[in-house]
Structure formats: C-alpha cells, structure tokens
Amino acid sequence: MSESLNRLVALLKEHTPLSRHSHHSKPWWTPHLTILPGEYHKATRAARKHDTPHMREVAGTSKAGYFKAIKATKNKHWSSFLLAATPQTLWTAKRFAYRRAQPRFPSLPGAETPLQMNTVLVDHFFPPKEPCSPPPRLWPHRSAPPLTVDETAVALSKWCPTSAPGPDGIPYSTWKQVNKINLSILLQILSPLVRLGYHPASLKSSNGVELDKLGKPSYGSPSSFRIIVLIRTFSKILERIIAARLLTAARLRGLLHPNQCGSLPGLSTYDACLTLTNDVQSLQRPRLNVSSLFLDLKAGFDNVDNSTLAPILREGGIPTYLVSWVSSFLGERSCTLVFQGAPGTPSPVNVGVPQGSPISLLLFLLYVAPLHFRIPRC
Amino acid sequence: MNKQPVLPPRGQGPAPAPALLSIIPHNCLGSWNVFLSLFESFREATTYPSIVLLQDPPVNRAHLPSFSGFKSFFPPVRKPRVAAYLHMSFLSNYTVLPRFKGVDAVLALDVSSDEPLFGTAFHSFRVINAYSTNTVDHRIHSVPPEVLFPDLGLPLLVVGDLNIHNPLSDPLRHFSPREILSLTHYFEKEAESGFALLNPPGEYTRFPLVGKARPSVIDLAFANPSLLALVTSWEASRPSTGFDHIPITITLATPSLNQKPPRPQWADTDWETLDTIIKGFKARPHRRALPPRSWTNGCQNHSTV
Numbered sequence: 110m111s112e113s114l115n116r117l118v119a120l121l122k123e124h125t126p127l128s129r130h131s132h133h134s135k136p137w138w139t140p141h142l143t144i145l146p147g148e149y150h151k152a153t154r155a156a157r158k159h160d161t162p163h164m165r166e167v168a169g170t171s172k173a174g175y176f177k178a179i180k181a182t183k184n185k186h187w188s189s190f191l192l193a194a195t196p197q198t199l200w201t202a203k204r205f206a207y208r209r210a211q212p213r214f215p216s217l218p219g220a221e222t223p224l225q226m227n228t229v230l231v232d233h234f235f236p237p238k239e240p241c242s243p244p245p246r247l248w249p250h251r252s253a254p255p256l257t258v259d260e261t262a263v264a265l266s267k268w269c270p271t272s273a274p275g276p277d278g279i280p281y282s283t284w285k286q287v288n289k290i291n292l293s294i295l296l297q298i299l300s301p302l303v304r305l306g307y308h309p310a311s312l313k314s315s316n317g318v319e320l321d322k323l324g325k326p327s328y329g330s331p332s333s334f335r336i337i338v339l340i341r342t343f344s345k346i347l348e349r350i351i352a353a354r355l356l357t358a359a360r361l362r363g364l365l366h367p368n369q370c371g372s373l374p375g376l377s378t379y380d381a382c383l384t385l386t387n388d389v390q391s392l393q394r395p396r397l398n399v400s401s402l403f404l405d406l407k408a409g410f411d412n413v414d415n416s417t418l419a420p421i422l423r424e425g426g427i428p429t430y431l432v433s434w435v436s437s438f439l440g441e442r443s444c445t446l447v448f449q450g451a452p453g454t455p456s457p458v459n460v461g462v463p464q465g466s467p468i469s470l471l472l473f474l475l476y477v478a479p480l481h482f483r484i485p486r487c
Numbered sequence: 488m489n490k491q492p493v494l495p496p497r498g499q500g501p502a503p504a505p506a507l508l509s510i511i512p513h514n515c516l517g518s519w520n521v522f523l524s525l526f527e528s529f530r531e532a533t534t535y536p537s538i539v540l541l542q543d544p545p546v547n548r549a550h551l552p553s554f555s556g557f558k559s560f561f562p563p564v565r566k567p568r569v570a571a572y573l574h575m576s577f578l579s580n581y582t583v584l585p586r587f588k589g590v591d592a593v594l595a596l597d598v599s600s601d602e603p604l605f606g607t608a609f610h611s612f613r614v615i616n617a618y619s620t621n622t623v624d625h626r627i628h629s630v631p632p633e634v635l636f637p638d639l640g641l642p643l644l645v646v647g648d649l650n651i652h653n654p655l656s657d658p659l660r661h662f663s664p665r666e667i668l669s670l671t672h673y674f675e676k677e678a679e680s681g682f683a684l685l686n687p688p689g690e691y692t693r694f695p696l697v698g699k700a701r702p703s704v705i706d707l708a709f710a711n712p713s714l715l716a717l718v719t720s721w722e723a724s725r726p727s728t729g730f731d732h733i734p735i736t737i738t739l740a741t742p743s744l745n746q747k748p749p750r751p752q753w754a755d756t757d758w759e760t761l762d763t764i765i766k767g768f769k770a771r772p773h774r775r776a777l778p779p780r781s782w783t784n785g786c787q788n789h790s791t792v
Contacts, residue, residue, distance in 0.1 A: 110770075113771050117768065120764060120765075120768070121756065122751055124756055124760055124761050124764075125751040125752060125755065125757070126755050126757075127748060127749040127750065127751055127752065128750050128751070128752050129749065135555075214584065214585055216586065216587065222611065222641075223582065223597050223599050223611065224599075224610075226584070278751065278753070279753065282753070283756065286756075287765060290761070290765045291765050291768060294765065294768055294770065297770035298770050449582075449583065449584055449585065450583055450584020450585070450597055451584075452582060452599055452601065453582060453601050
C-alpha cells in the first residue's frame with residue numbers, strides 16, 4: 110500500500126510546480142500604475158533641468174497623480190475584494206481589515222533551547238505512557254465487506270477543499286481530482302487496509318500546530334497553548350469510511366446511549382439542550398425540586414486508552430476487522446509539534462485519539478458510553 | 488507529421504544554490520525613510536540578506552512596517568526597540584525561534600535545523616540583536632553584560648548598537664577614565680565568555696551629521712569561540728540610508744548545503760498531463776504473507792539445495 114501511495118504522490122508532485130518567493134507580487138497593481146512613475150520621473154527631471162514655475166507645477170501634479178493613483182487602485186481593489194467575498198474568503202478579509210496580532214512564542218521556564226522547549230510541550234500535550242502491546246499478526250478478515258466506490262466518493266465529498274492538509278501538504282482537492290479521473294485508484298490502495306483491519310504507520314504521522322489560548326495573563330506555561338493535529342488527508346479518507354461503518358455497527362448493537370447528542374449525525378447539542386429543558390420543565394410542573402449536574406471531562410480526547418477501548422468494542426459485538434483497525438489506528442502514532450522555531454522532530458504518541466480525525470469523536474463517544482449506561486435511573 | 492516537443496514536467500525545477508548567510512544590523516532611529524531606504528537597497532543587489540536586525544525600528548500603533556519577502560519578529564511590547572526581519576527563503580530552510588530576554592531592547596533568534604549546521608556538530612546557533620542606550624555620563628547601560636554575553640554552548644553572534652566604545656575597534660579614540668571604568672564590566676564579561684570583536688580596528692560605523700563630533704564605532708559585533716571560525720567577513724560597504732549609522736554586513740559560512748525544496752503549488756497541478764497517466768495507474772496488488780510453516784519449509788529447501 111505504502112509503495113503504491115508513494116508512487117502516486119511522487120507522480121502528483123512531479124506534475125505540480127513549486128512555489129516561488131516573489132518580492133514583487135502586488136495583487137492590486139495595474140498596468141496603468143506601471144506607466145505613471147515613468148511620467149512622474151520624466152516631469153521631475155524636466156523641472157530640475159528647466160526650473161520654471163510651469164515645469165515645477167507639472168512635476169508636482171505628476172507626483173501627486175502617481176501617489177493618488179496608487180491609493181485609489183488599492184481602495185478599488187479592496188472594495189472589489191469585499192464585494193466578491195464569500196464565506197470562504199470572509200476570514201481573509203477580516204485578517205486584512207484588522208492587523209494580525211503578533212503571535213506569542215512559547216517562552217517556558219527551564220527550556221533554553223528549541224529542543225528542550227519541544228520536549229516540555231510534548232510531555233504536556235502527550236504525557237509519556239508505556240507503549241501498547243505489539244500489534245498482532247495481520248490476517249485478512251473474511252467478514253469485512255469490500256470497499257465500494259460510493260463509500261470513497263461520499264467520504265471525499267464531505268471535505269472542504271480548503272481544509273488544512275497534514276505533513277505531506279496534499280489537499281483534498283487533489284484526491285478529489287484523482288478520484289474523478291480514476292475511480293479505482295483509491296479503492297485499490299485502501300481495500301487491503303480495510304480487509305486486514307490495519308492502518309499503516311506512514312499514515313499515522315501528524316503535525317501538531319501550536320496555538321496560543323486567547324486572554325491568558327501569561328504565556329510562560331504549556332497550558333497557555335493548545336494544539337490542533339493535522340493528519341494526512343489520504344488517511345482521513347479511510348478514517349471517514351471506517352467511522353461510517355463503525356457508527357452503523359454501534360447503532361445496530363445499541364452501543365450508543367439514546368440520549369447521546371452531539372458528534373452524531375442528526376443529533377446536535379441543540380437537541381441536548383431541548384431535552385434538558387423539557388425534562389426540567391416537566392418535573393417542575395408537579396412542583397418537584399430539580400437539580401442538574403454538569404460534568405466536564407478534562408482532556409477527554411487525550412486520555413482515551415487503546416487497551417480499554419478495544420475490549421469495549423469487542424464485547425459490544427463490533428466486527429473484528431473494525432476492532433483490529435481501531436487498535437492499529439490508535440497505536441504507534443507520532444506527532445511533530447509545529448511552532449515558530451520548532452526542531453521538527455517527531456515524538457511518539459501512545460495515548461489519546463488525534464483531535465483532527467473524523468473518527469475521533471465517535472471513538473470518544475464509544476469510550477465514555479458505559480458512563481451513560483451506568484447512571485442509575487430514578 | 489511534426490512531433491510535439493516533450494516538455495519536462497513542471498514540478499522539477501533547479502534548486503537554488505545555497506548561499507553564504509548574510510546578516511545586516513542597522514539602527515533606524517525610528518525612521519520610516521531609513522527603513523525603506525535600507526530595504527529598497529536590497530532590490531539593487533543580486534541577493535537578499537537572510538537576516539536584517541534593526542535597532543530602534545519605526546513603529547506605528549505597536550506594529551512594525553512590513554516588506555515583501557521578509558517576516559518580522561519583535562518583542563511583544565508597545566514600542567519595541569529591536570526587531571528582526573528574516574527572508575522567507577531562509578525561514579523555509581531553517582526553524583527560527585525568537586526569544587525575548589525580558590528586556591524590550593534585546594531579541595535573540597535561535598536558528599536550528601534537523602541536520603548539523605556549518606559542517607559542525609551543532610544543530611543550532613543563536614543571534615542576539617541588542618540596542619543598549621546609556622546615560623550621558625556613560626554610567627548606566629540599559630542592557631546588562633550578562634544578557635549580551637551569555638555562556639552558551641552554541642555558536643553565538645551578538646550584534647547591535649551598544650553605545651559602547653571599544654578600544655580595540657576605535658584605537659584613536661580618547662577614553663576618559665570614567666568611561667573606561669563604566670565599561671570595564673562589559674569587557675570583563677566579554678573576555679570571560681571568550682567573545683571576540685568582529686569590527687576591524689578603525690572602521691567607523693557612525694558619522695555624526697551635525698556638530699563637530701568625530702566618527703565613532705558603536706555598532707559592534709561579537710562572536711563566541713564556536714562561531715568565530717565561521718565568520719567570513721565584516722563589511723561596511725553598503726550605501727548610506729540617510730542616517731548617521733552605516734549599514735553593516737556580516738557574512739557567515741553556509742549553514743547547510745542541503746536546501747529544502749519549495750512546497751508544491753497544489754492548485755496549479757498539471758491535470759491535463761496527469762489525466763492519461765492516472766487513468767493507467769495500477770496499484771501494486773497486496774501480497775499475502777506466507778504462513779510461517781511455508782516460509783520455514785521454503786528456507787530449508789533453499790539452504791539444502
């Protein structure tokens with residue numbers, strides 16, 4: 110699989126031009142502005158040579174005309190950009206309108222070099238944990254339904270083309286185009302992985318982009334920062350396919366509590382709020398005392414343990430190929446922290462579900478589902 | 488029938504040749520004209536400097552001016568006294584961590600790479616940019632010597648307008664005993680940490696525009712022992728920016744010969760050419776692993792034949 114994927118990626122890169130740094134790229138510049146400085150310099154030279162009031166006036170007018178033209182062109186470009194703004198470009202417009210604040214760089218006590226800083230942050234975000242047991246020998250699962258063209262098409266259709274790509278930098282639009290030209294490529298590469306219940310290590314590397322939390326009094330602690338994990342887009346296609354299959358299997362076997370709202374298709378946090386309001390009001394009507402208890406699971410995603418999740422899935426009757434795939438997906442992951450000055454060294458991650466993955470939400474829900482079922486009913 | 492010429496794939500481009508690392512420190516006196524004059528002068532040169540270190544940069548509402556092709560770093564204060572402008576091609580090859588030493592007039596840049604730099608065992612080096620001001624009687628300097636000359640096990644370059652007159656860089660200057668006394672702790676710390684002055688003796692960096700004051704050398708550059716052998720040149724040959732300070736160019740050896748290729752522009756992929764290739768693309772079929780018994784038997788047969 111890795112060999113085929115590498116060959117495909119190499120092919121795509123070979124036919125893609127490389128980015129170039131340009132010092133002269135001004136999107137608002139027009140051919141008219143290219144002519145104006147010439148006229149301005151010509152008039153200035155003539156004024157210097159002849160030194161008459163008329164010539165000086167012409168030079169002054171040319172100079173003012175040039176700078177006014179720049180200002181007017183910039184304003185016109187900005188107005189037309191705003192007029193043509195779409196939901197996708199809205200944040201770009203905001204970025205231009207308000208000057209971007211200087212990003213805060215981690216300055217952590219006891220971390221003098223970038224390597225030390227990386228170590229402190231990795232230990233905070235991914236607490237060291239004993240690696241899981243080595244993966245079992247791979248064998249094809251006969252029960253695994255074959256991957257279909259529709260499944261890959263649906264998985265690809267849900268992505269926004271501007272979503273941030275992972276370490277390889279390949280956006281969804283590229284895979285969409287590849288799938289449009291040849292429907293069987295993704296199928297050929299992904300089918301063996303589904304059949305074997307396996308997620309290869311090459312797809313498990315990710316970038317952890319560090320962002321500063323707003324409004325913190327000081328930024329001298331790792332807790333003042335958070336990370337978003339960027340996974341390879343190709344990996345996410347498979348993750349979405351498996352997530353769809355796992356959701357169907359979990360619902361069939363009743364592994365998700367009926368009251369579970371949010372992170373599930375058709376059930377949002379809005380539904381949870383309505384249910385709570387309804388329950389409270391219906392109990393208040395017969396003048397009963399009502400209390401609500403809210404729990405916030407701190408760092409929930411980061412503490413999902415693979416060795417606990419696998420038995421939950423297995424005992425819940427989830428097909429073995431899906432259990433095997435989930436175990437493989439969560440084990441032996443690596444993440445490279447990305448911040449200004451980061452050394453770019455990958456660090457092993459042995460605990461938690463990656464935050465940027467489409468299957469992480471579902472895995473977390475299945476992980477905490479026993480909590481729902483153990484709440485005593487009054 | 489004429490054969491269509493076969494064009495090379497667009498993704499393959501020659502990688503730019505790795506260049507020496509040029510660093511330009513300059514005092515702007517908070518002037519936008521000086522800033523523009525300095526950066527516009529780069530356009531005339533064939534290559535852009537990798538790092539531009541400014542003292543007293545122009546500031547407008549806590550923001551510094553931007554210049555195409557450079558990314559700026561400055562201390563997070565309302566009026567930063569120092570700033571660094573790094574060329575984008577330099578930033579794409581190395582990771583740079585700006586560090587603020589708790590003083591708004593000092594900025595340290597930790598440049599690192601995943602491979603050894605300068606052909607040495609070091610994976611990173613540090614550049615410190617400082618703007619030290621002093622009282623009229625030279626008694627109190629705003630940047631203490633401990634911040635300027637740290638004991639660091641990395642190659643370290645210290646540059647800036649330190650407002651310190653060094654007898655080694657300006658041998659003809661008359662130093663009053665009081666001035667010598669106020670600077671002693673700087674020279675002691677400098678010598679203790681093994682720093683060497685890069686300024687050639689008698690090469691002036693400041694020419695006062697008004698008054699009768701003589702030219703002086705207050706824009707100093709120091710290298711610690713780990714970096715000293717890697718300094719290629721110190722020059723004050725750049726055109727004037729209209730201010731009394733002269734821009735200086737310090738050149739270091741090429742940090743790394745392996746330049747990272749630029750990122751692909753995925754929006755411009757040549758799908759027309761790829762269309763036929765992708766249509767005929769076949770993934771290699773998955774090879775089933777042999778069961779252990781077959782593998783053992785196979786090995787035994789092979790070794791006994």
